[in-house]
Each structure stands twice: as C-alpha cells, then as structure tokens.
Amino acid sequence: MTHPEKLAAIRELMKKDGVAAYIIPSADPHISEYLPDFYKSIPFVTGFTGSVSTVVITEDFAGLWADSRYFVQAEEQLKNSGFELVKLKAQGVAEYIDWLGEKLPTGSKIAFDEKTVSVLLGLQLEKQLAFNDVSFQHQDYVGQIWKDRPSLPDEPAFLLADEVVGQSVPSKLEAIRSSLKKQRVNYHLVSSLDDMAWIFNLRGQDVGFNPVVLSFALIAEDKVKIYLDQHKLTASDLATLSAQNVEVVGYDTLASDLQQIPSDSSILIDPKRNCLFMYKQVPAGVQKILETNPSTYLKAIKNEVEIANTRKTMIKDGAAMTKFFKWVKENVDKVEITEISAAEKLRGFRAEQDGFVGESFNTIAGYKAHGALPHYAATPESDVQVKADGLFLVDSGGQYQYGTTDITRVLPMGNNTDEESTDYTLVLKAMIEGCKTRFPKGTCGYQIDAITRRPMWDYALNYGHGTGHGVGYYLNVHEGPHIFNASATPIAIELGTITSIEPGIYRIGKHGIRIENLVLTVKDTANEFNEFYAFESLTLAPIDTTLVKKELLEASHINWLNNYHQEVYEKVSPLLNEEEKAFLKEMTKAI
Template identity: 65%
Template sequence: MTYQEKLAQIRNQMKADNVHAYIIPSADPHISEYLPKHYKCIPFASGFKGSAGTLVITHDHAGLWTDFRYFEQAVDELKDSGFELMKQKVQHAPEYIQWLIEKLDKGSVVAADDKLLSVLLGDLLTQQFAVKEISLTSKDYLSPIWENRPALPSEKAFLIDDKHIGQSVRSKLAQVRTALQKQGASHHLISSLDDLAWLFNIRGKDVSYNPVVLSFALINQKYATLFMDEDKLSIEEKKDLWSNGVEVLSYTDIEPAILDIPANSSIFIDPKRNCFAFYKLIPASIRIIKDTNPTTNLKAVKNETELSNTRAAMLKDGVAITRFLKWLSENIGKITITELSAAAELRKFREQQEGFVGDSFNTISAYKAHGALPHYGASEESNVEVKAEGLFLVDSGGQYFYGTTDITRTIPMGNNTEEESTDYTLVLKGMIDGCKVRFPKGTCGCQIDAITRKPLWDYAINYGHGTGHGVGYFLNVHEGPQVFNASATPVAVELGMITSVEPGVYRPGKHGIRIENLVNTIADVSNEFNEFYAFEALTIAPISTKIVKKELLDQSQIDWLNSYNALVFEKLSPLLNADEAAWLKAEVKAI
C-alpha cells in the first residue's frame, strides 16, 4: 500500500466509528523515545523516520507535528504521503491539541491507542478536550491495515554481574521500597525500559542502540515481579533473580496483575513513563500517587564502579575517535570518502576496541549543509562525498561493556571561510564555558544551559536544541531526569551525574557546527557560601584548533582548551602506536 492508501483506510475506519480525529504518537506501551520495529507507527503510516513527532488525522487533513530539527527531513520524507508538515515551535510540546480544539466541532470524538499515550498526555488530552466537550476514545487503526507487521523482538537478554554494576538487585529494590514508604505507596508499577534494565541489572537487544528488554515490573514491600518474555533468560538467570527476590512472569501477564492489586491499596506511577491504558486498568478503590520513578533519580547518580568503568570506556572510545580523525586527515582527497563510508570507518575503529557492543545511536555524519540539520541521518539517497574543504560534523557514540559514550566533533576539512571560523570559535567558547563552570549545589540545568549559550547570545546567535542530556551506564544515550535546556526543570545537577555539553550553530544551506563532551559532576569547593560543584571531563578525544580565532577566546578559555588537549595526549598516547601518538601530538598542539 502507498501512504495515501493507508491514510484512506484509516479514514474509512474512523468514519465507521464516527471518530473525527486520530492521533498517532511516537511511542510504545513503555513510552520509549527509541522504539522496537513493531511500534514504529509513524514511519509505517507516513514515511517520516524522525525520532520525535505526532501524526494527527482528520477527515480532511493529515499533519505531522515535529520540531525544527526535522523540518527539512520531514518535507522530503512526507512528499506524496498525504501528510503535511506542521512546524512545532517548542520541542516535545503537544501543540496539536489546541489545533484540534479549534478545528473540531463541539461534541466531536478523538481516538488514539491508549497504549501509546503516556498517563500525562492522556490526562492532558482529556482535560483540554473537555472544554469543547470533545471525547477521547481508545482505538487502534493501524493493526488492521499493517500487513507483515514486525513481531515483538525475541533476542536473548542477559544479566550483568553485580561486581560490574557496583550494586545488587536486592540493594536497589531496598532503595525503591524506601522511596515507596516515603510516598505512602504499597505498590509500584514500572514500564520504562531503562529504569527496568537498571533496577534488575539486565540488558538486551530489543531496541536498536539501547541495550534494554521489553518488560514491566510490579513491586510491593515483599515481592517484585518482572514481566517479560521468559524465554529471553536462562533457567540459571531466572534463579539468580529469584535469589534477589524477583519472580519472572510472562510479558502479557502485566494487565491481569494490575487488575489483581488488592482493594484499598495505593500505587505509585510515573505519569510520563507509563501508558494511559494501564492507568485506566487500576481499580477505582486504589489510591494513585503520581511522581517520577525513584529508579530514574537513583539511576542518574552513578556509583564509583560505574564511573570507573565509564572512564575506561571513554579511553577506548577516544582511541577509536583519534584513529578515525587521523585516517580522515591522511586520506581526504586521495580516496573517495562519503558521509556513509566515513561513518562505517568510524564504526570499524570502535569495533577494534575490547568490550565494544554497538553504536549508542545512529551516527550523524554530516558534511557542509547537511551539518545544519541537527539530527541528519545519511542515506543512500542523501549521501555526499566529503572533500578537502568546508566543515564535516560527526556526532556518534558507542555502547561498551561497561559504559556509554556520545561525542561530537566538527572537523575543518580545509579552505574554511571567515564565517565558518567565527562560528566554530563561538561554539567552542560556549562548550568550554559549559564544561569549566563552577556552580553551587542545587543548580538546575537551565542555568548551565544559559551559561553555555551566552558566548553565542553575545553575537545574536542561538540554537534550537538543548545544551545537554543525561547519559546512561551501558544504557540509553538519552537519560533523565537532569537536562540542560531552557525549560525550568526543577532537577538539581547532582554529584555523579553524567551529562553532555553540546552547543551548536546551524546555518541552513551552509554548515552546522557542534562540539560535544560528556562530563561528570564532581565536588569542587565548600565554604561559608555553599558547596560548589564542577565538571570532570569524561570524553577524551582531541578538539581541533585549526580554525580557532584565538582573539575571540579569553585567557581562561585558551587555558582550558590547551589543558584539555594536553590531557587527551597524556591519556591516549600510551594506548596508541608511535605513528598515531605523533599525529595526536601535532593535533593537540597548544594555541
């Protein structure tokens, strides 16, 4: 079927049910950011492959709501699909709700699959639609028309030994139960895959790039039940979980388990990370407590084992990045190098590192104008040759036993313009200021975000994405609860949190520049004014100084850059051969 034929069949079902609008979010019953193929509903229905967006279908209009990161991609991928790009002003904001309220008549019916709506979104839709007496009903109009829909993944999962995690499952469950007691909750439902992977020290291959396992958990003060495909674990692994107080039941047993929660109990759920369908199953006699999963906060603060292993992973990654940069510099103009072949070469260098499992996300290999698309993904159709001129942006990461990396370097390829040099230096200034900041305990991400942006704001330049996101431990490359962006998210930056710092400049049709390091929050100074924190550089890879306009940097920024690149040479040179070490020494020469 063509996308227009699919759209017509969805509308036929809507008309048969007297439904006036149908919402298709990018989600699964775990409210995941990255989805297994079974739940890639938006690509199936419209052809749009971006990782964030919402489709809304009425009888006379079909639109995709997504943010600026995907505007050019969406225009290309939605061509002839019957869907129109609806440009979203704010990242992740459900702006289509107000559009529907304005377009639909009083008493209209809107449908969505409740398993793909978060509790937060389901409540918001219900409340806002009530103003115009619009009702929300649960419908799945995709399954009836989705021929050969991919099955749920069935690859084996595995447990990580406690010694590689630094904490046992039993100990983690005790922490969760303490949090439940403080909230006055007798039960706790967890659906978010990274929280479950952290809590049960389990990893898998159910979602590309994220080593998670499709599962749910129901916990009370005595028992913990993990609902997943039981065949994914060996008998020994299930016994291991049992010894930690965890019973493993079938993935599909979660719904009857919710219905069987004893009357007059209380249940704790995260409204952002549980689906509306399960929320509606909770018996009326049960008191519902809504807040962030305790595991989300516990997972964000890495222990010493996790930090030590992450540092080791960063060194392996730094070796791979250094070898890639050397290869690129020595072969450009001599052999044909494209965006895709460069990404493949970087992957080869990572594969040579002990403990490498796979990429932590789809590598962004973006030359010249493609760099202006923050989430560009090179394809056979878009792939271009990288030449000895302009700027080449590479944003990539690796999953290692044990650690997750995420790094961006913008590489000057030669014959760079004044504008490119200025933009590069301003991004570098912002990145340095974000990495070298000292801040008092209790500081939130929006404050770090503003400090990082100021060097760009001084030149009336801004970027539309956040400055930083949390990163998991051999887990999801995007992890909460901390985030460095303009929203006043009331989450303090705590000791042991791993976060990215990645400002950028994007000039459509010209170039994109982003420079990214991961940092760990460490204690700095304690005095009569407060405890002050700082950032430890975790990413260890050279930052090019070839086109830096030194006159735009202040002395503290110059000192930081020289010190950082010196640290890179100190840490990596013992892991390189003589030729590689000599190349790196020249690359990180002080300015």
C-alpha cells in the same frame, strides 16, 4: 501501499467508527524514545523517520508536529505523502491539543492506541479538551492496515554481575522501597526500559542502540514480579533473580495482575513513563500516585564503580575517535569517503576496542549543508561524498560493556570561510564555557544552559535544541531526570550525574557546527556561601583547532583547551601506535 493510500485507509476506518481525529504518537507501551520496529508507526504511515513527532489525522487534514531539529528533514520526507509539517514553537509541547480544540466540533470523538499514549498525555488530552465534550476511543488503526507489520523483538537477555555495576538488585530494591514507604505507597509499576535495566541489572538487545529488554515490573512491599518472557533468560539468570525474591512471569500477563490490586491500596505510576492502557487496568478504587519513578533519580547518580568504568571506556572511545580522524584526514580525495562509509569506518574503529557492544545511536555524519540538520541520518539517497572542502560534522557514540559514550566533533576539511572559522570558534567557546563553569549546589539545568549559550548570545547567535542531556551507564544515551535546556525544569544537578554539553550553530544550506563532551558532576569547593560543584570532562578526544580564532577566546578558555588536550594525549596515546601518537600530538598541541 503508498503513504497517501495508507492515509486514505485510516480515514476510512475513522469514518466507519465516527472518529473525528486520530492521534499517532511516537511511542510504545514503555513510552520509549527509541522504538522496536513493531511500533514505528509514524515512519510506516508518513515516511518521516525522525525520532520525535506526533501525527494527527482528521477528515480534511493530516499533520505531523515536529520541532526545529526536524524541520528540513520532515519537509523533505513528507513530500507527496498527504501529510503536512506543522512546526512546533516549543520543543516537547503537545501544541496539537489546542489545535484539536479549535478545529473539532463539540462532542467529537478522538481515537488513539492507549498503549502508545503516556498517562500524562492521556490526562492532558482529557483536561484540555473537556470544554469540548470530547470522547476518547482506544483504536490501533495503524495495526489494522499494517499487513506485514514486524514481530515484537525476541532477543536474548542477560544479567550484569554486581561488580560490573557496583550495586546489587536487592540493594536497589531496598532504596526504591524506602522511597515508596516515605510516600505511603504499596505498589509501584515500572514500564520504562532503562529503569527496568537499572533496577534488575538487566541488559538485552530488543531495541536498536539501547541495551534494553521489553519488560515491565510490579514492585510490592514483599515481592517483585518482572513481566518478561522467561525463554529470554538463561536458567542461571532465572535462578539468580529467584534467589533475589524476583519472580519472572510472562510479558503479556501484567494487565491481569494490575486488575487484581486491592482497592484499598495505592500505586506509584510515573505519568511520563507509563502508558494509558496499563494505567486504566488499575481498579478505580486504588489510589494512584503520579510521581517520577524513584529509580530515575537513583539511576542518574552514578556510583564509584560506574564512574571508574566510564572513565576507562572514554579512553578507549577516544582512541577510536583519534584513529578515525587520522583516517579521514589522510584519505580524503584519495579514496571515496561518503557520509555512510565514514560512519561505518568509525564503527569499525570502535569495534576494535575491548568491550565494544554497538553504537549508542545512529551516527550523524553530516557534510557541509547536511551538518546543519541536527538529527540528520544519511540514507543511500542523501549520502554525499566528503571532500577536502568545507566542514564535516560527526556526532556518534558507543555502547561498551563498561559505559556509554556520546561525542560530537567537526572536522575542517579545507578551503574554509571566515564565517565558518568564527562560528566554529564561538561554538567551541560556548562548549568550554559550559564545561569549565563552577556552580552552587542546587543549580538547575536551565542555568547551565544559559551559561553555555552566553558566548553565542554575545554575537546574537543561538541554537534550537537543548544544551545537554543525561547519559546512562551501558544504557540509554538519553536519560533523565536532569536536562540542560531552556525549560525551567526544577531539578537540581546532583553529584555523580553524567551529562552532555553540546552547543551548536546551524546555517541552513551552508554548514552545521556542534562540539560535544560528556561531563561528570563533581565537588569543587565549599565555603560560607555554599557548596560548589564543577564538571569533569569525561570525553577524551581531540578537538580540531585549525579554524580557531584565538582572539575570540578569553584566557580561561585557552587554558582550559590546552589543559584538556594535554590530558587527552596523556591518557589516549598509550592505546595508539607511533604514527597515531604523532597525529594525536599534532592535534592536541597548545594554541
């Protein structure tokens, strides 16, 4: 079926059920960012492959709501699909709800698959459209027309040893139960896969790039159930969980257990990380506490073992990046290098490192104008050759058994313009500004976001995405609860959190520049004014200084860069051969 044919088929089902609007979110029953193929409904229906969007279909309109990161990509991929791009004014806001309120007649029926709608979104729809007397219906129209739909993943899962993660499962459950007790909660439903992985020291390969396992958990005061098909775990791992008083039962049995919760009890459900379908299985009399998973806060603060292992992992990743830079610089215009072949080569260099498991996300390798697309993913159709001209942006990361990496660098390939040099220097200055900042305890992410942007704001420049996101430990490359963006999220930056700092400049049709390091929040000083924190740069890879306009940098930025490069050379060079050491020495020389 073509995309217009799929749209027509869905509209026929809507007409049959008297449905005025059908919503397709980018989600699964675990409200994941990265989805198993089974739940990639939006790519199937529309052809759009971006990781975040929402589709709304009515009788006479079919729209895909996406933010500025995807405008160019969506306009290209939606051509002749029957779907139109609707540009979000603000990232992460469900603006289509107001649109539905304006367009739909009173008493209309809206349908969606409750397994792919978060509790938060479901309640928001009910609240914002209440004045319209709208009713809602649980329907999976996509599933009805997707005849060759992929199966749910069924990959093996495994447990990590306590010495690898630094904390045992019983210890983590004790911390979670302590939080539940303070909130006077009897039960806790966990659906988010990274929380599941952290709580139970559980890893797998059910979802691309994220070492997670399709699973749920129901935590009670005296027992725990994991909803995970038992054949995924070895007998030894099942015995380990059993010894920790954790029972493993079938993945599909959660709904029936939720229905049996006593009506005089209470349950904590994270409205952002649980689906509406499971929420509705809880009996009406049960008090539902809608709060963030306790594990989300606990997971974000890395322990000493996780921090030490992550530091070691960054050195290995830095060696792989150095080898990659050397290969690109020495082979451009000598052998054919394309965006796709470069990404494959980089993966190969990472694979040489001990403990490498896979990539932490799909590498963004954007040459020239493609670099201006923040979430560009090269395809055989879009792939271009990298030449000794312009800028080459590479945003990539690795999953290692002892940590997760995420790094962006831009390689000047030659014949660069003055505009490119200025833009490059200002992005570098902004990244350094964020990395070197000192801030009082209690500072929130939006304040770091503003501090990082200041050097660019001085030149009336800006970027449409956030400055940074949390990063897991051999887990998801994006994790909360803290985030560095313009939204006034009242979550303080805690000691032990790992976050990216990644400002950028994107000139559509010309070039894109983004430079990214991961940083660890550490203690700095304390006095009568407050405790002050700082960032330790975990990422250890050279930053190309070919285009740097030194006159645009302040002394503090120059000192930071030179000290950083000295550390990069000292820590990464022992993993390199003599030629690679010489290359790294040149890349990290003081400016």
